[in-house]
Amino acid sequence: MTPAPPTVRICYLYPRLLSVAGDRGNLFALMQRCAWRGIRYSVTEADVGVVPDFAESDLILLHGGQDREMTAAARDLAAKAGPLREAIEADAVVLTVCAGYQLLGQYYAPPDGPVIQGLGVLDAVTEGGPTRFIGHVAAECDLGSGRQHQLTGFENHSGRTYLGSGAQPLGRVLAGAGNNGEDGTEGARYREVYATYLHGPVLPKNPWLADHLLSRALARRYPDFGPLAPLADGVEAQAHAAAFRLARRPAGRWRAAAAAVSRIGQPLRAPATADGNAKIEAKETRWTSR
Amino acid sequence: MRTVASRPPARPRERSPRISPSEQARFTLALAGGKAAGTASRVLRFGGGTSFPGTVALRIDPRFLQKAAAASDARKVVVTGSNGKTTTCRMLAALAHAGGLMVTQNRTGSNLLQGVTSAVMRGIDLRGRMDTQLLLLEVDEATLRSVTPEVRPDTFLVTNIFRDQLDRFGELYSMARWLEAVIEALPASATVVLNGDDPLVASLAPGAPARRLYFGIRADGAGSQVPEHAADTIRCVRCQHLLSYRVVHLSHLGDYQCPGCGNARPGLDVAVTAVRPLSDAGSEITVETPAGTFQLHVPLAGLHNVYNAAAALAGGMALSLPRSLEPAEARQAISGLRPAFGRLEEIRAGERQVVLAFVKNPTSYNATLREILPRPGPKHVLAVHSNTVVDGEDFAWLWDVELEQLVPELASLVISGTRADEVALRFKYAGARPAVTQVLPDRTAALDAALTGTPPGEPLYILAGYTPMRELRSIMQRRGWVPPSWKE
Numbered sequence: 001m002t003p004a005p006p007t008v009r010i011c012y013l014y015p016r017l018l019s020v021a022g023d024r025g026n027l028f029a030l031m032q033r034c035a036w037r038g039i040r041y042s043v044t045e046a047d048v049g050v051v052p053d054f055a056e057s058d059l060i061l062l063h064g065g066q067d068r069e070m071t072a073a074a075r076d077l078a079a080k081a082g083p084l085r086e087a088i089e090a091d092a093v094v095l096t097v098c099a100g101y102q103l104l105g106q107y108y109a110p111p112d113g114p115v116i117q118g119l120g121v122l123d124a125v126t127e128g129g130p131t132r133f134i135g136h137v138a139a140e141c142d143l144g145s146g147r148q149h150q151l152t153g154f155e156n157h158s159g160r161t162y163l164g165s166g167a168q169p170l171g172r173v174l175a176g177a178g179n180n181g182e183d184g185t186e187g188a189r190y191r192e193v194y195a196t197y198l199h200g201p202v203l204p205k206n207p208w209l210a211d212h213l214l215s216r217a218l219a220r221r222y223p224d225f226g227p228l229a230p231l232a233d234g235v236e237a238q239a240h241a242a243a244f245r246l247a248r249r250p251a252g253r254w255r256a257a258a259a260a261v262s263r264i265g266q267p268l269r270a271p272a273t274a275d276g277n278a279k280i281e282a283k284e285t286r287w288t289s290r
Numbered sequence: 291m292r293t294v295a296s297r298p299p300a301r302p303r304e305r306s307p308r309i310s311p312s313e314q315a316r317f318t319l320a321l322a323g324g325k326a327a328g329t330a331s332r333v334l335r336f337g338g339g340t341s342f343p344g345t346v347a348l349r350i351d352p353r354f355l356q357k358a359a360a361a362s363d364a365r366k367v368v369v370t371g372s373n374g375k376t377t378t379c380r381m382l383a384a385l386a387h388a389g390g391l392m393v394t395q396n397r398t399g400s401n402l403l404q405g406v407t408s409a410v411m412r413g414i415d416l417r418g419r420m421d422t423q424l425l426l427l428e429v430d431e432a433t434l435r436s437v438t439p440e441v442r443p444d445t446f447l448v449t450n451i452f453r454d455q456l457d458r459f460g461e462l463y464s465m466a467r468w469l470e471a472v473i474e475a476l477p478a479s480a481t482v483v484l485n486g487d488d489p490l491v492a493s494l495a496p497g498a499p500a501r502r503l504y505f506g507i508r509a510d511g512a513g514s515q516v517p518e519h520a521a522d523t524i525r526c527v528r529c530q531h532l533l534s535y536r537v538v539h540l541s542h543l544g545d546y547q548c549p550g551c552g553n554a555r556p557g558l559d560v561a562v563t564a565v566r567p568l569s570d571a572g573s574e575i576t577v578e579t580p581a582g583t584f585q586l587h588v589p590l591a592g593l594h595n596v597y598n599a600a601a602a603l604a605g606g607m608a609l610s611l612p613r614s615l616e617p618a619e620a621r622q623a624i625s626g627l628r629p630a631f632g633r634l635e636e637i638r639a640g641e642r643q644v645v646l647a648f649v650k651n652p653t654s655y656n657a658t659l660r661e662i663l664p665r666p667g668p669k670h671v672l673a674v675h676s677n678t679v680v681d682g683e684d685f686a687w688l689w690d691v692e693l694e695q696l697v698p699e700l701a702s703l704v705i706s707g708t709r710a711d712e713v714a715l716r717f718k719y720a721g722a723r724p725a726v727t728q729v730l731p732d733r734t735a736a737l738d739a740a741l742t743g744t745p746p747g748e749p750l751y752i753l754a755g756y757t758p759m760r761e762l763r764s765i766m767q768r769r770g771w772v773p774p775s776w777k778e
């Protein structure tokens with residue numbers, strides 16, 4: 001009897017509820033990069049009220065949403081918490097973005113409204129801020145292999161996330177705000193959980209990260225599975241380079257520089273505006289590059 | 291509209307506070323400067339003068355718009371929302387015109403502060419007097435907060451709220467809060483016209499003093515039971531419970547009810563009760579209003595244009611027209627409309643056919659695809675997006691567009707714009723074959739390549755964001771294929 005061909009079992013959480021900024025592109029990236037290599041995959045969607053078999057999942061996706069959707073997701077996630085936590089402790093691979101990232105942390109305290117309790121898988125807390133961080137981000141990641149990867153995407157969040165000692169940052173911000181606009185960190189990592197603020201969506205633009213997730217998921221279930229076959233990633237490289245360039249325009253660099261200054265002990269914060277949107281408008285006038 | 295015409299037409303108007311001579315002088319100077327700028331830009335052909343005059347006038351007098359609006363006795367209508375602003379305004383203008391009103395409007399879709407100011411300027415003479423009786427403005431959601439307090443509209447119309455340029459607006463709900471602030475500030479004499487089928491729009495500022503009018507579709511045949519992927523407001527705005535829909539017409543628009551708290555679609559004042567799609571891509575609709583039942587021929591394709599017609603009719607009811615509008619006149623006004631430029635606009639490009647479609651968010655893109663896909667033949671497509679102040683920086687929303695449905699039909703694909711890289715990435719993951727795909731960021735080169743790749747007799751579909759749509763249109767205008775946009 002021949003063994004069943006390797007299959008990546010993808011669990012796609014809240015496809016309707018947490019899906020605000022094209023994040024389903026992450027799913028498309030995983031599916032296509034499997035398909036192009038002839039690797040089988042299955043996708044299980046689990047929305048509100050459905051508890052999927054997390055023990056049977058190799059790769060779990062938990063995406064972003066706005067505050068209201070996030071509140072609903074938090075309420076429902078409580079019912080999924082036990083088996084999800086077990087899967088994470090058993091090294092299931094998880095990609096989580098924005099609100100999903102905040103939900104895997106300890107809590108999210110929005111500027112108006114009650115505190116939303118998270119799963120506490122990540123040693124991170126999130127505080128709502130007076131302004132939104134909106135713009136392209138460039139970061140540098142080292143996932144333990146010693147090799148530096150460039151990460152890029154688009155952030156749009158008002159939450160400031162602060163990591164505790166139990167979580168590592170996913171990367172160091174080169175341009176943009178990242179976790180909180182202060183300490184230069186972007187995202188978080190714990191076991192095989194990869195958390196980020198980056199939309200874009202993040203996986204199509206950063207195929208190295210998509211492949212990293214796939215190979216970790218495959219290696220966990222199929223220890224003999226070799227390295228992934230390389231793909232022609234010319235289009236991805238162009239999109240990555242363009243986004244990276246946009247992030248490193250003066251506005252993005254200025255923000256990263258301001259954060260760097262505040263890191264060395266001189267708190268230099270953007271002037272707090274009574275109306276959080278003033279900042280967005282101010283930025284608009286700078287967005288005239290072609 | 292007859293019932294509305296019976297309202298006293300002359301409402302007491304608050305006189306504008308007298309302004310000081312120096313403020314008046316500044317206004318006059320701004321007006322002269324703006325008008326000169328408009329003439330110059332037309333003569334020197336550096337654009338249609340749709341926003342440059344406003345830029346100049348506001349430079350000279352930052353309070354220009356406020357002063358110009360206050361000095362005018364015209365009725366003022368502001369139309370906002372994510373989609374359908376331009377078409378709704380065109381329909382409303384046609385209805386108002388048929389009802390005897392001269393209209394000043396920002397017709398070319400320039401709905402930022404400068405464009406609105408330019409439109410107002412075109413409507414007034416050098417002494418600052420407006421000889422039209424209706425000032426009809428479509429205003430971008432983000433500009434709303436700066437424009438509305440200056441213009442002080444009598445009627446405020448919200449078409450819908452879809453996710454659109456979240457990089458510019460932050461969240462959907464922050465946008466909703468801006469709209470609520472505007473509606474709450476309207477006086478009791480004003481009317482707010484709302485899409486009753488949009489759960490978020492219908493529940494905006496429920497305690498505001500202004501009179502409310504709801505429009506929507508109450509025809510069972512049109513629609514499905516499940517919101518599409520890109521649907522936004524599928525939760526109750528009051529209690530967050532998942533909404534249940536008796537019928538979904540478009541994205542999250544439909545007949546909804548909340549099983550949690552009982553919040554439901556409000557009673558519709560202007561209700562489309564029947565929609566019959568026609569072979570010429572338009573539809574024949576029946577609309578029930580307090581002023582009677584209208585049979586309208588909507589010459590523009592798609593259910594979204596049925597919504598636009600209902601919105602325009604409701605807006606027409608909110609205005610007190612000088613004379614009541616007969617159903618036949620309303621019918622004639624609407625059926626004579628051509629698509630706004632770039633709204634599935636059919637263009638003869640020499641030997642070839644071009645269909646120009648302006649797409650700016652998942653809802654408008656999906657609505658366009660729904661119109662294009664059933665048309666016969668393989669699809670030749672030019673897809674163009676650029677990052678600009680108007681078009682935004684974040685194109686992640688392309689991943690919420692159902693491009694997977696278009697890709698199997700593609701015979702040729704040219705990708706262009708300053709963000710051609712993003713568009714190419716999206717199409718690659720949607721399955722577009724490299725053999726049929728070309729990436730040419732330059733717009734002229736892309737248009738030529740796309741036309742070359744399209745055999746005579748088959749249409750080239752251009753799917754473009756706002757700025758590249760304007761660019762491509764002006765290239766085609768220089769070639770004599772389309773009239774200038776400001777002459778429309």
